[in-house]
Amino acid sequence: MGAVIRVESLVKEYRDGGRVGPITLTVGQSEVYGLVGPNGSGKTTTLRAVLGLLRPTSGRVEVLGADPFEDPKRVNSRVGYSPELPTFPAFFTARKLLEVTCRLKGMSLQETKREVERVLDLTGLVRHADRRVAGFSKGMIQRLSIGQALVGDPDLLILDEPMLGVDPVGRVHIREVLQEERRQGKTIVFSSHELYEVERVSDRVAMVYMGRTVLEGSVADLLRPSEDVVLEVRVKRPPADGVRNAILRTEGVRSLEIDGQALRVVFDGSRDPREEIADLLVRSGCGLLEMRTAPPSLEDVFVKVVRDGVHS
């Protein structure tokens, strides 16, 4: 499986003193690759370097066999990109925007017409095709942004926070479009700070934190229940501080989150503390309603990595 994107020790230093890197990652053919991390962690910088919009201070970026900064024309002819905050020429209509992209991708008039209709249909924007994009809602802009990225059937799709500002119905729509592209064997790279979203669609994930890759691997590997076990508990009354501390002191317990009547306990799997926790909750009068183990999520993995990193 050849690498579609190869980023080696990418470092980007900004004039204001900001720094991202070193980032190293490889994206293979037909992979759905998620780039996750909190806001400001360096996801967008990485993607912009991959697109040739930024010149790396050091390190190497290769996309589809070419250096995107030195040869953007070659790279962009095979890449579709949807930015984090899409902005298009305000006086363009949706149709005009897609037509311009088709023309620049070398399509004939006939092909352009067909492709524009296909993309408008795919993104559910047929009714708005001849409206100026200046009047579009956030969700419509995001759909148009993904649509223009799909023009010309690119080999690689790069989507920066594609779900940002999109309502639940729009999210489902975008997810369906991405699933379809995935079925067609497209390589998709997308960034998000919403780990649940990434977990749902990605094959592999890179976690970026404070400008560095802190973890990279397949979602299955990252979520392998070899270490942490997550216990989801529902109680009648939220536990008092004393009970909370007692749970945290229980051997093997790594963390505890309380959200009203819902508790989320993470333990390391070396021993099973469920009986002790249940006993503590019942004896303290919290009233145990439900207790079940849940598979760890990417969020748990990310939090663990960040906490371990901070502590070390």
Add this chain to the structure above:
Amino acid sequence: MASTLRALTVLVEYELLRSLARRRVLLLLTATLLLEVAIYFVLTRLPPLFVNPIRQYAWSVGLIAPSTALLHVLAITIGASASSEEYETGTADFWFTRPISRLEYFAGKTLGGLLLLGSIIALYSSLALVLSWYAFGPQSRLDALVLGIAASLASAAPSFALGVALGELTRRSMIAILLGGILFFGSVLFQSYANVVAVLNNDRSLLEIASYLPSWGAVGYTVTVVSELLNLRGFAASFFAAASGLTLVDVGRAHLSILAYSVAPFLAAWFRLRYGDVTRRSA
């Protein structure tokens, strides 16, 4: 080759549409057209002694007058907007992720800006012709009008290039327009001052220094070319020099000045674009 032509066509068309959608450019265009009307209104009120020598070439006044100042304001504005507004509005990402090279982008935007500028010159020159025909009767030497339009476009190239360079370097259109205006019209002011001092002191050294300024060739070129074509050098010299404090220029040196002050800013803009990052929209 075909893809380069395609990219240039798309960008030139886009640049024309974009500029016309901007209020700033439309306002300046309106001001230029109003200036034309005002010029001919004033000319019809002048004594025949002034007007008779140029009666059949009255179109030349409307062609030359904007090139002393307003044309350069337009050129700086169009140049600065062409290069900086894509970064300001956030549409730079859109263009730099299309299958076009940076050179094609730069050439397309520059050609689009120059084409717009040329169209504006052609428009106000046509208005000048219509108004002069209406006010002073049939006009002659219209072949010189075409060359005059070309000379006006050439004379605007340094201010356009200055706008492009400052727009690309600062990536803020308003700052670029202000800086461009200060640099260009500062140069015009110094030139006028040098002219006055040279006359008063009979000292031509300041004029020699002024001839190296960016405005020297740009401001004097159109009036010189048109006056030579119409054999009006003496009249033009007294008419326009009195009005603006500027002198006619040596055409050969003016070519060099225009070339140098166009190429240098274009190169600066190109290197910034070629080797710099595509900055994101400012908050």
